[in-house]
Amino acid sequence: MKHIAIVEDETAIRENYSEMLSKQGYQVSGYCDRISAELAFTEKLPDLAIVDIGLGDEIDGGFTLCQTLRGLSKTLPIIFLTARDSEIDTVCGLRMGADDYLTKDISLPHLAARIAALFRRMAALEVPVVAENIINRGPLKIDANRMQVSWHDHTIDLTITEFWMVHALAQRPGHVKSRNDLMSDAKIFVDDSTITSHVKRIRKKFIKVDADFNCIDTIYGMGYRWEHS
Amino acid sequence: MRRAGFGLRSQVIVLSSFLLLLPWLGYEYVWEMEKYLRKGQEKTLVGTTRALATALHERPKLFDSQASFLEQVVKGRDLYAYNINGPIKLDGQFNEWQLYRPLFWSYDQHYLHPANLDHHGNDLSFSHMVGKFERHLYAVFEVQDDHLFYRPANSLSVTRNDHLKIAFQSEVGELKTYIIAPKNDGWITAYDEMDLRPTPQIQGHFQHTAQGYNIELRLPLTMLGKKLGFAIVDWDGKDQTVKTMSTSNLNDLNQLGSVLVPSPEIERIVKGMGHSGSRIWVVDNHHRVLAQSGDIKHADGVWANSLEDAKQSKSWWESIEHTYLHPLYYLILTRPADEFIDETYDNAALEGPHIRAALSGQAHSHWRLTPDKKAVILSAAYPIWIDDQVMGAVIAEETTNGVRSIRNKALEKLFTVILAVMLIGTLTLFFFATRISSRIRRLRDLAEQAIDPQGRVLGDIESSQAGDEIGDLSRSFANIVGRLGGYTHYLENMSSRLSHELRTPVAVVRSSLESLQLDELNTEQKKYVERASEGVSRLNKIITTMSEATRLEQSIAHADRQRFDLTHVMSGCMQGYQFTYPQQAFTLDICKQSIELDGVPEFIAQLLDKIISNALEFATPETPIAVSLSENDKHALLVISNYGPALPEKIGEHIFDSMVSVRTQAMQKQPHLGLGLYIARLICDFHHGKIMARNTEHGVEMSLTLPKI
Numbered sequence: 059m060k061h062i063a064i065v066e067d068e069t070a071i072r073e074n075y076s077e078m079l080s081k082q083g084y085q086v087s088g089y090c091d092r093i094s095a096e097l098a099f100t101e102k103l104p105d106l107a108i109v110d111i112g113l114g115d116e117i118d119g120g121f122t123l124c125q126t127l128r129g130l131s132k133t134l135p136i137i138f139l140t141a142r143d144s145e146i147d148t149v150c151g152l153r154m155g156a157d158d159y160l161t162k163d164i165s166l167p168h169l170a171a172r173i174a175a176l177f178r179r180m181a182a183l184e185v186p187v188v189a190e191n192i193i194n195r196g197p198l199k200i201d202a203n204r205m206q207v208s209w210h211d212h213t214i215d216l217t218i219t220e221f222w223m224v225h226a227l228a229q230r231p232g233h234v235k236s237r238n239d240l241m242s243d244a245k246i247f248v249d250d251s252t253i254t255s256h257v258k259r260i261r262k263k264f265i266k267v268d269a270d271f272n273c274i275d276t277i278y279g280m281g282y283r284w285e286h287s
Numbered sequence: 288m289r290r291a292g293f294g295l296r297s298q299v300i301v302l303s304s305f306l307l308l309l310p311w312l313g314y315e316y317v318w319e320m321e322k323y324l325r326k327g328q329e330k331t332l333v334g335t336t337r338a339l340a341t342a343l344h345e346r347p348k349l350f351d352s353q354a355s356f357l358e359q360v361v362k363g364r365d366l367y368a369y370n371i372n373g374p375i376k377l378d379g380q381f382n383e384w385q386l387y388r389p390l391f392w393s394y395d396q397h398y399l400h401p402a403n404l405d406h407h408g409n410d411l412s413f414s415h416m417v418g419k420f421e422r423h424l425y426a427v428f429e430v431q432d433d434h435l436f437y438r439p440a441n442s443l444s445v446t447r448n449d450h451l452k453i454a455f456q457s458e459v460g461e462l463k464t465y466i467i468a469p470k471n472d473g474w475i476t477a478y479d480e481m482d483l484r485p486t487p488q489i490q491g492h493f494q495h496t497a498q499g500y501n502i503e504l505r506l507p508l509t510m511l512g513k514k515l516g517f518a519i520v521d522w523d524g525k526d527q528t529v530k531t532m533s534t535s536n537l538n539d540l541n542q543l544g545s546v547l548v549p550s551p552e553i554e555r556i557v558k559g560m561g562h563s564g565s566r567i568w569v570v571d572n573h574h575r576v577l578a579q580s581g582d583i584k585h586a587d588g589v590w591a592n593s594l595e596d597a598k599q600s601k602s603w604w605e606s607i608e609h610t611y612l613h614p615l616y617y618l619i620l621t622r623p624a625d626e627f628i629d630e631t632y633d634n635a636a637l638e639g640p641h642i643r644a645a646l647s648g649q650a651h652s653h654w655r656l657t658p659d660k661k662a663v664i665l666s667a668a669y670p671i672w673i674d675d676q677v678m679g680a681v682i683a684e685e686t687t688n689g690v691r692s693i694r695n696k697a698l699e700k701l702f703t704v705i706l707a708v709m710l711i712g713t714l715t716l717f718f719f720a721t722r723i724s725s726r727i728r729r730l731r732d733l734a735e736q737a738i739d740p741q742g743r744v745l746g747d748i749e750s751s752q753a754g755d756e757i758g759d760l761s762r763s764f765a766n767i768v769g770r771l772g773g774y775t776h777y778l779e780n781m782s783s784r785l786s787h788e789l790r791t792p793v794a795v796v797r798s799s800l801e802s803l804q805l806d807e808l809n810t811e812q813k814k815y816v817e818r819a820s821e822g823v824s825r826l827n828k829i830i831t832t833m834s835e836a837t838r839l840e841q842s843i844a845h846a847d848r849q850r851f852d853l854t855h856v857m858s859g860c861m862q863g864y865q866f867t868y869p870q871q872a873f874t875l876d877i878c879k880q881s882i883e884l885d886g887v888p889e890f891i892a893q894l895l896d897k898i899i900s901n902a903l904e905f906a907t908p909e910t911p912i913a914v915s916l917s918e919n920d921k922h923a924l925l926v927i928s929n930y931g932p933a934l935p936e937k938i939g940e941h942i943f944d945s946m947v948s949v950r951t952q953a954m955q956k957q958p959h960l961g962l963g964l965y966i967a968r969l970i971c972d973f974h975h976g977k978i979m980a981r982n983t984e985h986g987v988e989m990s991l992t993l994p995k996i
Contacts, residue, residue, distance in 0.1 A: 068791055074798035081805065141790035143834055145841045162794035163827050166801040249831045250896070251838055254889050278856045278892045279863020 063104035092119040124154040168245040227284040236281035299720035313701040336669035360573040364544035368419040379494025411521040423505040432499035438468040454537035456512035462540040469493040515546035553578040568682040576634035623688035627661035641668040645680035744772040783837030786830040851888040852881040876915035894970040897963040902929040928988035943968035
């Protein structure tokens with residue numbers, strides 16, 4: 059039974075999520091502040107942590123906790139689930155090494171899907187790569203099971219949201235995906251500018267590996283498409 | 288809201304015109320000083336006269352004993368020898384006497400013997416005066432006689448013809464009479480009437496004229512005592528009455544008129560006083576001048592000497608003063624005149640209140656103006672006492688030129704100082720006012736720039752460090768703008784803060800509802816849960832929209848600008864809209880050539896989204912939305928217009944402010960917070976462009992100008 063830790067100062071939310079995840083068959087433990095969470099984690103690491111950034115009096119308690127967790131384990135999936143949707147917080151959270159950054163308006167099924175996906179990926183990493191599950195688009199390779207993307211055999215480190223977006227775009231190259239399409243594919247509900255910044259982040263990650271990367275086209279007024287020249 | 292008016296500077300300049308009172312004050316002050324100086328001069332002059340009088344008291348010898356016993360002297364009878372200033376040429380011509388013409392005394396029928404009131408002047412009358420030059424007494428007669436009878440050449444008698452009779456008291460006190468009866472024009476001889484001996488001391492000249500004849504003669508003062516008289520005897524033939532016209536009775540020593548010859552002794556004493564810088568007269572108690580010295584033209588008073596201009600080379604400042612300032616001052620001031628004309632006095636009868644007062648025993652001084660009004664003359668008189676009797680008076684006269692020069696000098700200095708003070712004062716005030724008003728103007732400009740026409744706070748006012756009220760005002764302005772800015776910021780962030788605060792409770796509701804939905808619910812419950820979910824997702828949408836502007840602001844802050852083609856973005860977007868809203872007609876007028884802009888294309892697309900969705904929302908159904916893109920030299924012009932309701936008149940630019948919505952209740956199908964056009968404005972500002980909304984005939988037109996690269 060997978061063990062999920064929820065660190066959230068808002069009791070109602072913590073308990074709602076705990077109950078919902080328990081019903082899904084996970085073992086859930088909730089912590090209301092950083093200190094108690096850290097104490098528990100030093101004793102035993104969970105399999106996945108869902109962390110709020112603002113914890114009680116600590117505005118950035120979640121970030122600190124995330125760093126502590128990353129110190130304890132390199133591979134432990136960490137999801138930020140927060141009310142803070144500013145660009146800065148998002149960038150910050152992802153730099154801390156979180157696997158995903160979600161705002162609290164995400165629906166429970168979406169959250170559950172993400173958690174499931176993360177566990178699937180963890181499982182997939184332990185078994186050898188299965189060739190059928192790999193989508194090849196020229197230099198782009200997508201391993202849907204491991205949720206890994208590589209470009210010219212360089213692994214691109216993507217969050218789940220980003221991975222699902224790339225996956226949606228690259229599945230049908232040349233087809234325009236509107237922002238709403240991307241939203242539903244990535245199982246998030248955000249506004250257009252958030253999608254835009256997600257796409258920007260994805261581009262940046264590819265460009266880091268290949269300066270000439272320009273496969274994601276912006277079609278103004280429509281959306282994006284994967285165009286492999 | 289500028290009202291042109293009476294600025295601080297003008298006000299201060301007007302106030303500084305009070306400085307103009309300074310010259311007046313100075314003038315008043317100098318006037319006072321002049322009064323004192325004049326008083327001083329008066330006292331000094333009285334002192335001078337007293338000093339001189341002191342030298343003359345109790346010296347009866349100096350005075351004419353004869354005249355002093357007279358009750359009065361009578362002009363015509365009592366003669367006065369005027370001082371003649373130059374030598375007289377005895378030639379029967381009166382050239383040298385022209386100056387003294389006014390002093391001639393005319394003798395008419397009143398002096399005639401025997402008396403005849405019907406006597407005519409042409410028959411016999413004469414004008415006459417006596418004068419003294421050096422040691423001689425001069426006498427001159429201008430006789431009118433219609434029949435001139437010379438003494439016949441062979442006549443022994445000297446009286447059977449026209450002749451002049453001279454009578455005087457000799458030094459020893461006896462009566463001496465002389466006859467002058469010329470045989471022809473030319474030199475004359477005087478004969479002693481007693482023995483008809485010629486008297487060579489008496490010399491003269493006879494000259495006939497058209498009216499009669501002129502006689503000029505002189506006799507040594509040594510012969511002369513205190514009495515003198517002349518008679519012109521007109522002989523018109525044997526049968527005619529001999530007419531005698533005389534100055535007094537020549538036959539009786541007691542009745543003979545007195546003669547006053549200015550006393551040489553007194554003259555000597557007075558001469559010594561001539562260096563006092565005044566004109567000095569000594570008069571006897573009959574107002575007749577016994578001695579005089581000095582010249583009024585040089586009598587400037589004691590002050591004059593102190594004012595002698597040093598004739599050294601002037602310093603540059605003095606020459607400036609002299610060249611530029613003095614002409615200015617002397618428009619107001621008057622220089623004491625070096626040339627002025629004083630009245631001519633009849634020395635036989637000096638007049639004036641001061642003399643009258645002195646002769647009655649009172650020292651007195653008196654001011655008068657010369658007839659040509661060019662100078663003021665101060666006279667002082669002091670009595671001379673002999674045996675408790677006033678025997679005469681010393682009179683000293685000075686012009687006030689000395690005092691006036693001093694006053695002018697003082698005023699020159701004063702004016703220069705005052706001019707300097709006024710100039711410096713006015714300039715200082717002017718600069719002060721300029722500085723103050725410029726500081727206030729700067730503050731006003733800052734205050735106006737701090738808040739844009741739409742009333743948004745643009746930035747802080749730099750508060751001044753000055754410790755005065757303006758600095759204070761600036762600080763309080765800065766404070767106000769700061770607080771206003773804070774408040775505006777608070778309002779603009781309200782939405783993002785609200786959305787942030789609402790997220791958590793919404794998440795609670797949502798997760799709770801979702802948990803409910805996972806359970807088995809009956810239809811009734813399902814209905815309510817679904818409604819609640821709907822409400823929550825609407826809330827969610829609102830929250831998302833609310834934070835959109837904030838997120839945009841953040842991403843604007845971190846945006847990487849790039850060159851992009853606006854035409855490309857526009858046409859792409861428009862295609863998208865046509866695809867997305869197939870039921871809406873668009874009339875496009877987008878230029879073909881590319882328009883290069885510097886900025887972020889995604890933002891522009893977002894801006895278009897907002898404006899187009901706005902237009903869509905307000906557009907009357909079945910009417911097209913017109914979109915046009917054109918360019919001029921520097922700007923790209925983007926105009927989007929739709930048919931529909933007009934904007935409220937008052938809203939103006941506020942339509943682009945945060946949380947402003949002009950939708951009617953009926954239009955509120957979707958949550959709307961009035962953030963769309965605010966976002967459009969943010970993006971426009973980021974691209975240094977301008978966005979405007981205006982009403983057209985049938986609807987509303989949004990126009991954007993974006994600067995090209």
